[in-house]
Amino acid sequence: MTDTAQPHSDLQDTTVFVLNGPNLNLLGLREPTIYGSQTLDDIAGMLEDRGQELGLEIDMRQSNHEGHLVDWLHEAQAVGAKAVLLNAGAYTHTSVALHDAIKAIKVPVIEVHLSNPHTREAFRHHSYVGMAAKGTVAGFGANSYIVALDAVSRL
Template sequence: MPEQPVVFVLNGPNLNLLGTREPAIYGHETLDDIAGRLEDRGRELGLEVDLRQSNHEGHLIDWLHEAQAVGAKAVLLNAGGFTHTSVAIHDAILAVATPVIEVHLSNPHARSSFRHVSLVGQAAKGTIAGFGALSYMLALEAAARF
């Protein structure tokens, strides 16, 4: 039986604190809660979900490269604060053929003006934001259709 296609779910800085970090903005669900639901839905869609988190920019870049190297179907990327600052992540997205969907729990456009520019979004295939943890599920549904 062939392996299931894999979708990488990459999470940037401070997302390890979900559930306790500014719950009025990010909600009460933890990253583990989100991972469990994504894995369940992934199985239903015939996808393997590989969820990772790092507070280090270079790890996210290495994982984007790895996604291409292993033939991942897609990457869901919540780059956290790197969304607005990282030319290196922007360039890594452009360097790989694997489609990347930018994901955000909150709506960056409804927040501080510095969050209105997304270097990640400028390189990604699309963006899903503002639906809390549901943003990840919506992005997985989109990735399943690639």
């Protein structure tokens, strides 16, 4: 069994994991008045460009499965990633597992949202991810990811 709690010697201290949760694969199609018209591929391109300017490598991933997100948080720790940007989608409001995974790793996690959850339905006002994350960026559409990446560059 591999111990994912300890970083490997090949530290990736310029790599930023960008993890995206359920339904974010539908960006550009799903409720564009809330989430915008940019796709996840568009956001990945923006992050790659900004990452190059900042000397950071982007590792962008998406899954509709909570366990994958937990595994990827553990992987970020295991490889010594600089940080994780996490848009957990609806898991933000329900996942104690993501909360615990964030608390279990030393890699800083920045919670990211395209919309501002506090201006939406009441059930979106509570964030298990935000309770464990270093910080939160929300409400700036696709630019939320860029603002979060800029913050990571200063860590």
